[in-house]
Amino acid sequence: MTTAAAVELEALRPRRTSSAWHEPVSLRVERGSFVTLVTTPALAALLFRLALGLDAPYNGVIRVLGVEPSTLRRAELRRFRRRVGSALVPDGLMANITLRDNVMLPLVFGDGVSNTDARVRADEVLAQFGLDEWAGHRPSALSPDTRQIAGLARAVAARPDVLLLHDPLTSVPNLEAQRLLRICRQYAPTILAAVHGEEEAVCVMADVAMTWDALGYRELARR
Numbered sequence: 001m002t003t004a005a006a007v008e009l010e011a012l013r014p015r016r017t018s019s020a021w022h023e024p025v026s027l028r029v030e031r032g033s034f035v036t037l038v039t040t041p042a043l044a045a046l047l048f049r050l051a052l053g054l055d056a057p058y059n060g061v062i063r064v065l066g067v068e069p070s071t072l073r074r075a076e077l078r079r080f081r082r083r084v085g086s087a088l089v090p091d092g093l094m095a096n097i098t099l100r101d102n103v104m105l106p107l108v109f110g111d112g113v114s115n116t117d118a119r120v121r122a123d124e125v126l127a128q129f130g131l132d133e134w135a136g137h138r139p140s141a142l143s144p145d146t147r148q149i150a151g152l153a154r155a156v157a158a159r160p161d162v163l164l165l166h167d168p169l170t171s172v173p174n175l176e177a178q179r180l181l182r183i184c185r186q187y188a189p190t191i192l193a194a195v196h197g198e199e200e201a202v203c204v205m206a207d208v209a210m211t212w213d214a215l216g217y218r219e220l221a222r223r
Helices: 041-051 074-081 099-111 115-128 144-156 174-187
Strands: 005-014 025-030 034-038 058-064 084-087 162-166 190-195 208-213 216-222
Touching (some): 005 190, 025 190, 025 216, 041 190, 115 144, 144 174, 162 174, 174 190
Parallel strands (some): 034 190, 084 162, 162 190
Antiparallel strands (some): 005 058, 208 216
């Protein structure tokens, strides 16, 4: 089914008992837009698992880039996930390899990019995010804010069609976080983010920011 939305929820609710997800949720994230949800860690984590086809069953519909992830077979799901970048909690960086290799591996094994081209692209994106001096270091040597930035760099390196962000820059000063989010938009045209405070840069930079809690959605701001 084709749709103009990058992410679309229609009366979505997990079937398993959830003390956080009380009511069915409908949401539409247009392609090319940046939408931020101010919500709880539990709700954000569950939503993004559903968006990546990691959690089922559920009632209602969730479509990402026009398809329902939970209906995809394994090979189709791998191809789908190459179009979806994610920087979630925890950051998922591999501790035993360098930061450069963390960015390169998904390009080589996911997108089939050659080692040479993957290294060039990894160094390019790391430089864009101000991480070039850390490229040869392992994540364990990085501070929490640098690890968060590294997670963003890895998520956008493949230029995904949609980017999912969960609490992405809580350790980064607000002005720097805004600069990094502008870079993200250069690599990924559509962003769906979830944070837990209304004053964060991820809310300030969004086209639409909403609160999602037991009472449903309430729009906070629209740019």
